[in-house]
Amino acid sequence: MSSLRYTRALAAGCAALRGVARQQVRQSCNTCTNRRCLSLAAAAQQQARTKISQTPANAVMSATRTSDSLHLVFGDGTSSDLPYVWLRDNCQCAQCFSEGALGRKLLMQDLDLNVKPALISESERGVTVEWTDGHYSEFTGEWLYDRAFTPTSRTRRRHQFAYTREPWGADHRLPEYDYERMMKDDKVLLDWLITMEKKGSAMVKNAPDRDIAGPELIEHIAYVKPSHYGPHSPVINRPESNNVAFTNAKLGMHNDLAQYEHMPGIIFIHCLKQHIGTGGESVIADGLLAAEILRKSNPDAFHVLTATDAYFWDKGRANYSWEMPEFYKISRHPILTLDSNNDVCRVSLNNAVRDSFLDLPAHKVKSFYAAMKLFNDILYDNSLVFKMDSGDIMTLDNVRCLHGREGYEALSERHIESSYLDWDEARCRRRRLQEKLGANDRK
Ligand SMILES: [Zn+2]
Structure with missing residues (x-):
């Protein structure tokens, strides 16, 4: 190679090397820039995350007007349409709502179904609405978020109203509670x-040997629900008894006081003295489970029990001074009552007080009996049989679970006392205890 060619080759090589070097520098700079961009993006994301985590879930992030609703987006990213008529109905101002009574003052006759906002303004703290009629409403984000028409909010309120019932069968074991601990420890009571809401059944152990121990426990929770048998009734073998329960005969499984339109919610069956020897065993079953088995296995029979009104009646005179001197009850309802979701919300089966009058055409009578008998068979197929100990109080959801007893020898002493508590009062106490204890079991 000549020196000239060598020099040119060297120059070209150097140029190529410089090109590679420049490229490397450029790449290096790009990498550097990219890294910087990435770190800025990460920081922004982190900042956004921090902002989101700092923003309360119930903060109002945006409010958009639609034709008949206000569309809100909350701090946790959830959103909901809030119909104007609902917002106006629930105005929280002193003219429309009583802060002291927590009750609506606005009258239905004064509510305009087509009410529209003239002006909306929102901030993280809430929403203010000026309506076309000049009325002015303010809502906090917390208030709106709690009541938004979202699945979370609706489910939360549904559970605050009542727990989901959990059906049980023959393998069920009654959860046990100690009487004194229920009286002294709010957590145990809760x-x-x-x-009781979930399982509709429990056994309270070690109750005092007093005939009013059941009512005393009920009074600790709320109020006793009385009946024409008084605040509590001795279920003993009474001479000239005014109810077949107050004998020593076998009692088929039943719900108490089906002869009442408003049946007692929870029954407290206190065993003060248990019969010695055979007989007197308790038998209980979950009417909810039996109803669902019937619904699946025989929809026609299920329909008969939900669509046929039965009469229940109870006419008599007092056995004791605390009973109503003379009574004559008649109630009318299906054996299985359905709610608006087609869920069974009340079971009322009671062979003793079921009336001989049937408001049915004769050709429908036999299928009604067939359905009742089938339901009764399912109940017994899925029942528990056990003997209560002296000092036990069996507590049952009386509009869901059924109880009965085997017959027993009349000569042996057996003393049961029954008393009642209504569901309104039980759930009321549960909600207040949850607030007091800060406990919100949402299972
Ligand atoms: Zn108002």
């Missing part, structure tokens, strides 16, 4: 209240 646990019992929740168990």
Whole structure:
């Protein structure tokens, strides 16, 4: 190679090397810039995350007007349409709502179904609405978020109203509670209240040997629900008894006081003295489970029990001074009552007080009996049989679970006392205890 060619080659090589070097520098700079961009993006994301985590879930992030609703986006990213008529109906101003009574003052006759906002302004703290009629409403984000028409909000309120019932069968074991602990420890009482809503059944152990121990426990929770048998009734073998329960005969499984339109919610069956020897065993079953088995296995029979009104009646005179001197009850309802979701919300089966009058055409009578008998068979197929100990109080959801007893020898002493508590009062106590204890079991 000549020196000239060598020099040119060297120059070209150097140029190529410089090009590579420039490229490397450029790449290096790009990498550097990219890294910087990435770190800025990460920081922004982190900042956004921090902002989101700092923003309360119930903060109002945006409010958009639609034709008949206000569309809100909350701090946790959830959103909901809030119909104007609902917002106006729930105006929280002193003219429309009583802060002291927590009740609506606005009258239905004064509510305009087509009410529209003239002006909306929102901030993280809430929403203010000026309506076309000049009325002015303010809502906090917390108030709106709690009541928004979102699945979360609707489910939360549904559970605050009542726990989901959990059906049980023959393998069920009654959860046990100690009487004194229920009286002294609110946490234990709350646990019992929740168990009763879910399972509709529990056993309270070690009750004092007093005939009013059941009513005393009920009074600790709320109020005794009295009946024409008084605030509590001795279920003993009474001479000239005014109810077949007050004998020593076998009692088929039943719900108490089906002869009442408003049947007692929870029954407290206190065993003060248990019969010695055979007989007197308790038998209980979950009417909810039996109803669902019937619904699946025989929809026609299920329909008959939900669509046929039965009469229940109870006519008599007092056995004791605390009973109503003369009574004559008649109630009318299906054996299985359905709510608006087609869920069974009341079971009322009671062979003793079921009336001989049937408001049915004759050709429908036999299918009604067939359906009742089938339901009764399912109940017994899925029942528990056990003997209560002296000092036990069996508590049952009386509009869901059924109880009965085997017959027993009349010569042996057996003393049961029954008393009642209504569901309104039980759930009321549960909600207040949850607030007091800061406990919100949402299972
Ligand atoms: Zn108002």
